[in-house]
Amino acid sequence: MIEEASNGKEALEKTDASCPQIVFMDIRLPDESGLQLTKKIKAKCSCTTVAILTSHDSPEYRQVARECGASHFFVKGASDGSEIQSFIKSLLET
Numbered sequence: 858m859i860e861e862a863s864n865g866k867e868a869l870e871k872t873d874a875s876c877p878q879i880v881f882m883d884i885r886l887p888d889e890s891g892l893q894l895t896k897k898i899k900a901k902c903s904c905t906t907v908a909i910l911t912s913h914d915s916p917e918y919r920q921v922a923r924e925c926g927a928s929h930f931f932v933k934g935a936s937d938g939s940e941i942q943s944f945i946k947s948l949l950e951t
Contacts, residue, residue, distance in 0.1 A: 865889030869897060876902040879948055882927070884911040884918060892918075892925045899926030906948055910936075 860877070862868035865886045872880065880898060882891045895907045908929040909922045919930050929944060 863887070865891070865894045868894060872898050872902055872905065877905055879945065880905055880907045881910045881931075882907055884909060884913050884922075892921050892927075895922065895927050896925040908944065910941075 858875075860871050860875070862871055865888050868880075868882075868886075871877075880895075882895050882898075884891045886894065891909065891911070895909070898905055898907060906929075907927045908931060909918075909927045910931045910933060911918070912933040914932040914935065922930050931941060931944075
């Protein structure tokens with residue numbers, strides 16, 4: 858099942874209800890930092906893999922993303938569909 862959330866509150870409610878295998882997270886959300894939301898999701902659903910998908914590419918964002926529990930960091934426009942597809946496939950095979 859694929860779910861979508863329009864803001865951090867909705868995303869947290871949905872992950873609390875289902876503890877998904879994969880979450881794609883943007884850094885900037887309307888009501889909350891995607892990095893802080895990643896930290897909250899990992900605290901409740903430690904088995905969930907969080908991948909940051911953002912246009913904000915900097916070493917500082919990558920570092921904070923790792924510290925908040927993100928496993929992967931994809932840059933919009935720089936990461937192509939095959940890279941993301943390979944990432945998802947590798948998760949599903951484990």
